[in-house]
Amino acid sequence: MTVDFAQEARVRIETRVNGRTIRAEVPARLSLVEWLRDELGLTGSHVGCEHGVCGACTIVVDGSCLRGCLMFAAQADGCDVETIEGAVASGRLAALQEAFYRHAALQCGFCTSGMLLTAAELLARERNPGRQRIREELSGNYCRCTGYQSIVDAVEVAARAQQEENGS
Structure with missing residues (x-):
């Protein structure tokens, strides 16, 4: 309607x-x-x-x-x-975007904006969330293309890059 x-x-x-x-x-x-x-x-x-x-x-x-x-x-x-x-314009998603690209964590792109914003919020709260925590946080974002493994990999890599950048 x-x-x-x-x-x-x-x-x-x-x-x-x-x-x-x-x-x-x-x-x-x-x-x-x-x-x-x-x-x-x-x-x-x-x-x-x-x-x-x-x-x-x-x-x-x-x-x-x-x-x-x-x-x-x-x-x-x-x-x-x-x-x-x-x-994206602020640059705060650069590490996540790079990780998504390198790990083929996007295909059709329909879910990507929600995945990136959700992952960024998680990484702002938790320095080293771990795979299970990443899965839990992203569980409210559906992706019908990637099977999630590559998305979790990308967020994990971005978390490590963030830790290295911050010297932790």
């Missing part, structure tokens, strides 16, 4: 997206990921299941990963939102 957002009640918001202040009027029932994709052209986060279980719509809001399909754009009022585009 398609929702006609033109007839929908609208809400004024002010939010920061990838470091840029955005003031907008958004349909009350429009999901955050749809707003980011359709209105702002930030298409790196994907719409998959629309139920919060696949992880393709993962974005960072106020420093924590969440499912963009489960949050209304109106709820982002006053929040700091970071998409995969912002995270």
